[in-house]
Amino acid sequence: MKILIPEYIDPRSLQRLRAEHEVVFDSTLWERRADLVSSARDAHAIIVRARTQVKGELLDAMEYCRAVGRLGVGLDNIDVQTCQARGIEIIPAIGGNARSVAEYVVTCALMLLRYSHYSVGGALADGNWIRPAIPEGREVAGRTIGLVGFGSIGQLTGRLASRLDMRVVAHDPSLRELPANDFECQLLPLDDLLASSDIVSLHLPLTPATRGLIDASRLALMQPDAVLVNAARGGIVDEKALADALAQRRLRAAALDVFDEEPLPGGTALSGTPNLLLTPHIAGVTADSESRVGELVSDRILALLKSIA
Missing domain, CATH: 3.40.50.720 (NAD(P)-binding Rossmann-like Domain)
Structure with a gap:
């Protein structure tokens, strides 16, 4: 055949x-x-x-x-x-590819909570000793990670996060009760999850119901010191609204591995956006x-x- x-x-x-x-x-x-x-x-x-x-x-x-x-x-x-x-x-x-995506999310969380301590480009190697006068980085222990979507990848991400002493909460409208796992997790309504999480990670398919789910109004619910990670599907996050939130310091940082249009063209709303980590749809690719x-x-x-x- x-x-x-x-x-x-x-x-x-x-x-x-x-x-x-x-x-x-x-x-x-x-x-x-x-x-x-x-x-x-x-x-x-x-x-x-x-x-x-x-x-x-x-x-x-x-x-x-x-x-x-x-x-x-x-x-x-x-x-x-x-x-x-x-x-x-x-x-x-x-x-x-669940393990690869879960490790990507946790890695981004670790980096973004401490992003001001990383050298971007060759600045540090060129002698520019960039160190904040007041410590800004955060540790993940004791922080809350909110998982929007709690399928196999979301659950594995929660397991890895729990091993770093993070509190795990989740939102998944398809679940009436939590599946059995070896870590504690609390189901929350989406808006409550966004408002209470230090890290929000998306684990949803792109459907008519999820397109634009994380829009300006939902981003406004997040804590100013929170970070957002999307390694699920482009289109779930309103890219212009995210760029505005980051530029206006209403959100600490974000990582996007997926985009409305792929390959990502130049000149989008994301161009030049501060505190934004972009990767070319490789979270699940190792x-x-x-x-x-x-x-x-x-x-x-x-x-x-x-x-x-």
Whole structure:
């Protein structure tokens, strides 16, 4: 059977797939829509990351497709409803990059609470001894981390934070009660969480209900000394409102790994914003997580194709 892979996949997973099936792999194919559609016509499975849009003409062309593997967890680039209607199984790598994202969030929290003590660029090495007259940095022990979304990544982030003696609170409208965990956590309404947390970390999918969720009014609820981390999906945070809050010192600092538009173009509202850490959608991307993600998706793709052979 034929497996189409138009984006990067871990080489070891690629080798496994090629050992059992015909595999068409081109990590730049997602950029060439016409070639992608043509290659997909006789594919029995497609494995994608976040850039391939599995919808519209591409999905229409995949007459023989039985599975869409997603090397990640977000599904906003996949027409889930149409796939389900056609009996196409969607296979995300749930849990595969959870550790990487959780470590990113905790690292950002540690850095941002102490951001004034870090040298940016070569200033310190050039002899500019930048040290505040009054200590400004904060320790995380005893601080409250608020997790907006409490799925597998949110729970692991809470576990790591608790090991650093942070208090953990969470908001997740899909939960009526907390899942069993080995750390204490309190469920709060969103506005109460924002008002009481020293660190707010987002762990939500992008849906019509979550788009613009953290807007100017919600940012205004946060403590002036709090930090915000978004390693979930762009569009959840109002970027202009966040830039304004940081520029006006109504928020201590923020870290964004995801954006309304990716790749992030120049000249957005975020350009020149103080106390803002930007990374190019890499929170869940490490050599370790890539190996796990590739294996998780490959295992299930191979099992599914074997079951229909």
